[in-house]
Amino acid sequence: MSVVDVDRLTKSFDGRQALCAVTFSLQPGERLVVAGAPGCGRTTLCRALMGILAPTSGSARIFGHDALLGGRICRQRTGYMPAQPGLDPELDAAEHVRRRLAHYPRASSQRAGQLLERLGLPAGLCARDMTPLQQRLLGLALALCAQPELLILDEPFLPDAPAGQNAAFARALERELDARTTLLVTAAHADTPPLTMTRALLLRAGRVMADGAMERLRLPCRRVTLRGVRADAPALTALRAFGIRDLPDGVSFFFDGGTDQLLTALCALHPRDMTVEEAGADDLLALAGEEGTP
Numbered sequence: 001m002s003v004v005d006v007d008r009l010t011k012s013f014d015g016r017q018a019l020c021a022v023t024f025s026l027q028p029g030e031r032l033v034v035a036g037a038p039g040c041g042r043t044t045l046c047r048a049l050m051g052i053l054a055p056t057s058g059s060a061r062i063f064g065h066d067a068l069l070g071g072r073i074c075r076q077r078t079g080y081m082p083a084q085p086g087l088d089p090e091l092d093a094a095e096h097v098r099r100r101l102a103h104y105p106r107a108s109s110q111r112a113g114q115l116l117e118r119l120g121l122p123a124g125l126c127a128r129d130m131t132p133l134q135q136r137l138l139g140l141a142l143a144l145c146a147q148p149e150l151l152i153l154d155e156p157f158l159p160d161a162p163a164g165q166n167a168a169f170a171r172a173l174e175r176e177l178d179a180r181t182t183l184l185v186t187a188a189h190a191d192t193p194p195l196t197m198t199r200a201l202l203l204r205a206g207r208v209m210a211d212g213a214m215e216r217l218r219l220p221c222r223r224v225t226l227r228g229v230r231a232d233a234p235a236l237t238a239l240r241a242f243g244i245r246d247l248p249d250g251v252s253f254f255f256d257g258g259t260d261q262l263l264t265a266l267c268a269l270h271p272r273d274m275t276v277e278e279a280g281a282d283d284l285l286a287l288a289g290e291e292g293t294p
Contacts, residue, residue: 033197
């Protein structure tokens with residue numbers, strides 16, 4: 001049975017669609033990064049999966065149960081860390097965990113205490129005295145304390161945080177996961193999470209732009225930039241380049257053919273300068289946006 005089944009999920013706020021016909025499923029042990037620019041619907045999706053928001057149409061099912069109607073059943077097997085964990089500054093780490101465990105009667109308080117130790121969080125440390133990394137680790141502890149089978153983390157890796165802090169959070173998370181844990185992480189860019197993800201789902205304006213294995217989204221094509229070449233050059237047409245963009249002194253495009261074919265075209269184009277890079281998931285998301293893909 002799928003852990004997550006989302007079918008044509010749509011959510012509107014005052015006539016504006018935050019999610020539009022989103023469809024995907026997650027199998028046990030999958031690690032999915034949901035990526036897209038701010039306002040693309042990442043947080044709305046997480047809240048719909050947790051049964052916090054009712055869909056306008058479509059459905060979201062967790063472990064076979066409707067995420068909204070079967071919310072309590074779903075939450076017993078799901079850990080959730082919102083983008084803003086909402087910690088009480090006057091409470092210490094142990095009290096935060098104790099209050100969370102009240103919602104999980106079968107969870108072990110002893111294991112929760114050990115979790116704080118492994119994460120390096122002093123039980124008596126108040127949230128107001130924690131560093132930003134410690135506050136995020138406490139948010140993670142609250143999501144993990146009931147040993148969830150599904151873990152949903154909404155933007156746990158902050159784009160403005162020092163790289164070392166995000167790496168430390170990733171190491172702590174990796175230590176707590178096992179092969180059976182299904183993980184959904186949101187981020188602005190598909191390559192943001194500094195841990196192994198198996199799959200990416202790219203959102204733009206609430207719509208799914210791409211969904212697939214990380215390897216396929218990272219390595220489908222190359223992005224080529226040529227200086228001193230016009231976008232209407234016949235050799236580019238013959239190359240079947242796509243996503244062609246005029247630059248002030250050249251052109252850029254995507255290419256998914258063989259190296260020999262590219263080299264032959266370059267000989268005919270005589271560029272003054274060039275760069276060739278592997279295109280990633282975020283490149284494809286940007287391309288889809290530029291071309292107005294629905």
